[in-house]
Amino acid sequence: MSILVESLAIPEVKILRPKKHGDARGFFSETYTERDLAAAGLTLTFVQDNHAFSAEKGTVRGLHFQTPPFAQDKLIRVVRGAILDVAVDVRTGSATYGQHVSAVISAEAWNQILVPIGFAHGLVTLEPNTEVLYKVTNYYSPEHDKGLLWNDPDLGIDWPIGEADAILSEKDKRQPRLAELPVCFPYV
Numbered sequence: 439m440s441i442l443v444e445s446l447a448i449p450e451v452k453i454l455r456p457k458k459h460g461d462a463r464g465f466f467s468e469t470y471t472e473r474d475l476a477a478a479g480l481t482l483t484f485v486q487d488n489h490a491f492s493a494e495k496g497t498v499r500g501l502h503f504q505t506p507p508f509a510q511d512k513l514i515r516v517v518r519g520a521i522l523d524v525a526v527d528v529r530t531g532s533a534t535y536g537q538h539v540s541a542v543i544s545a546e547a548w549n550q551i552l553v554p555i556g557f558a559h560g561l562v563t564l565e566p567n568t569e570v571l572y573k574v575t576n577y578y579s580p581e582h583d584k585g586l587l588w589n590d591p592d593l594g595i596d597w598p599i600g601e602a603d604a605i606l607s608e609k610d611k612r613q614p615r616l617a618e619l620p621v622c623f624p625y626v
């Protein structure tokens with residue numbers, strides 16, 4: 439087992455901890471193995487790798503999700519810098535609908551977060567020049583790319599940055615609040 443897998447308070451969201459093999463040259467790490475995820479009951483087929491660079495601390499991306507049939511599971515890691523990563527349950531009918539979990543994901547901690555289908559995903563950078571790499575289980579589809587307002591007070595997310603200081607895309611400034619969200623993921 440090269441990757442330890444543990445659940446957050448909403449158990450569908452997982453934290454992964456790959457082993458790092460250090461030596462005098464530096465380190466080697468198996469950052470993803472299908473085998474370790476399958477051993478944790480996670481049978482996912484990733485079809486796309488993404489890389490997001492954010493120059494400034496306080497850069498907010500999200501809260502985003504793609505709707506079916508282009509819904510995505512996401513496996514996120516940070517190879518430089520650090521983020522506060524947030525996953526909001528948007529599965530209508532779920533006992534934790536509208537609730538969230540968060541975790542600091544960083545190059546130093548060498549940890550990862552798995553955000554499954556049915557969750558809106560977002561992050562804020564905690565350091566400048568932060569690089570986020572993530573695998574997704576479906577291709578990008580702009581028509582199915584939806585979102586949630588990052589600082590919707592109904593979500594109660596304790597972001598480490600205020601609206602005045604957050605660096606956001608114009609799209610993310612205009613995302614709907616949870617109360618305005620249509621049913622995207624009926625929970626069965």
Ligand SMILES: Cc1cn([C@H]2C[C@H](O)[C@@H](COP(=O)(O)OP(=O)(O)O[C@H]3O[C@H](C)C(=O)[C@H](O)[C@H]3O)O2)c(=O)[nH]c1=O
Binds near residue numbers: 488499503560607
């Ligand atoms: C997501 C995506 C974007 N793009 C293009 C579309 C735009 O021209 C440009 C930036 O897209 P966007 O502003 O949506 O990127 P982020 O704000 O980083 O969005 C991501 O941020 C949060 C953290 C997420 O969870 C999603 O993975 C993703 O939505 O990249 C692509 O070509 N392919 C893609 O898969």
